[in-house]
Amino acid sequence: MTAGQEGEALVLTSHRLRGWALPTPDGGKESRGRVLVVGGGRTTPGGVLLASEAALRAGAGKLQIATASSVAPGLALRIPESMTVGLPEDEQGELSPDGAGTVAELAQGCAAVVLGPGLGNVEVAAELLRRVVPDLDCTLVLDALALAFLTASPDGVAHLEGRCVLTPNTRELARTLDVPESDVEADTPRCVTDLARRTRAVVVSGAATSWIASPEGGLWRDESGTPGLGVSGSGDVKAGVITGLLARGADPAQAAAWATFAHGRAGERLAVRVGPTGFLARELLSEIPHVMAELSS
Numbered sequence: 001m002t003a004g005q006e007g008e009a010l011v012l013t014s015h016r017l018r019g020w021a022l023p024t025p026d027g028g029k030e031s032r033g034r035v036l037v038v039g040g041g042r043t044t045p046g047g048v049l050l051a052s053e054a055a056l057r058a059g060a061g062k063l064q065i066a067t068a069s070s071v072a073p074g075l076a077l078r079i080p081e082s083m084t085v086g087l088p089e090d091e092q093g094e095l096s097p098d099g100a101g102t103v104a105e106l107a108q109g110c111a112a113v114v115l116g117p118g119l120g121n122v123e124v125a126a127e128l129l130r131r132v133v134p135d136l137d138c139t140l141v142l143d144a145l146a147l148a149f150l151t152a153s154p155d156g157v158a159h160l161e162g163r164c165v166l167t168p169n170t171r172e173l174a175r176t177l178d179v180p181e182s183d184v185e186a187d188t189p190r191c192v193t194d195l196a197r198r199t200r201a202v203v204v205s206g207a208a209t210s211w212i213a214s215p216e217g218g219l220w221r222d223e224s225g226t227p228g229l230g231v232s233g234s235g236d237v238k239a240g241v242i243t244g245l246l247a248r249g250a251d252p253a254q255a256a257a258w259a260t261f262a263h264g265r266a267g268e269r270l271a272v273r274v275g276p277t278g279f280l281a282r283e284l285l286s287e288i289p290h291v292m293a294e295l296s297s
Helices: 014-018 046-057 072-078 097-107 122-135 144-152 170-177 181-186 188-199 234-248 252-274 281-285 288-296
Strands: 034-038 062-068 082-087 112-115 139-143 164-167 202-206 210-213 219-222
Touching: 014 252, 014 288, 034 046, 034 097, 034 234, 046 062, 046 072, 046 112, 046 234, 046 281, 046 288, 062 072, 062 097, 072 082, 082 097, 097 122, 112 122, 112 234, 122 144, 139 144, 139 234, 144 164, 144 170, 144 234, 164 188, 164 234, 164 252, 170 181, 170 188, 170 202, 181 188, 188 202, 188 210, 188 219, 202 252, 210 252, 219 252, 234 252, 234 281, 252 281, 252 288
Parallel strands: 034 062, 034 112, 062 082, 112 139, 139 164, 164 202
Antiparallel strands: 202 210, 210 219
């Protein structure tokens, strides 16, 4: 699907997405791609759990998880479909940059890697990514505090030549661009477009309205969803869906657009049964395959 002209957003609809069909999920698990989810800590393993299951729900074939060694066994039991590896952690239970070599080894052969879900320390996250990202040669998703890496290294994903998706919330977008959060709230599409150009990556951000920008100047607007999506863990689910679609072979802008719309539709489905608010991020997971099937029909 062609994006709108430069500065002009194309509104995402189910009809338009059907015209931008995802790669057909034929074949076995190897053909649908392997993903690696890196993040979490002693007190925040949930972000990794949500992103990991979301990647599988979106159709990824194989799952690897790299998280703090203290919570890795528990996550392995919660997600038996995964291969889970424990990484070194500091005294606060945050991932240590000393695990960078292990992450790089696990990423070899992966179709997509997501860095960031559940990370809790900005400085530690930035240092871990400084050691990891330059060695990666696969499609990458940077989520949550992982964006801190680009604040210090705006060209840090340039070597991936567009094979990267950034998923900052409003605060993270402001921090990465080094502008007041009020500037982002006043003109989110301009800020999203600016970051996409600076980093040469696809950028997804927004609140009630989500905006997706490509480094080539494409811009999409998504108005699906419900206020209930503004809940802890919701962003981890969306980042995981993007990663799963990338593993299946979607290009970065396509994966971001499909995942954003499907995430919103999943919230709408839950709102019909539960109400506009009050549902949990983990309840979105079981809705994702149904929404994807509807959009692909």
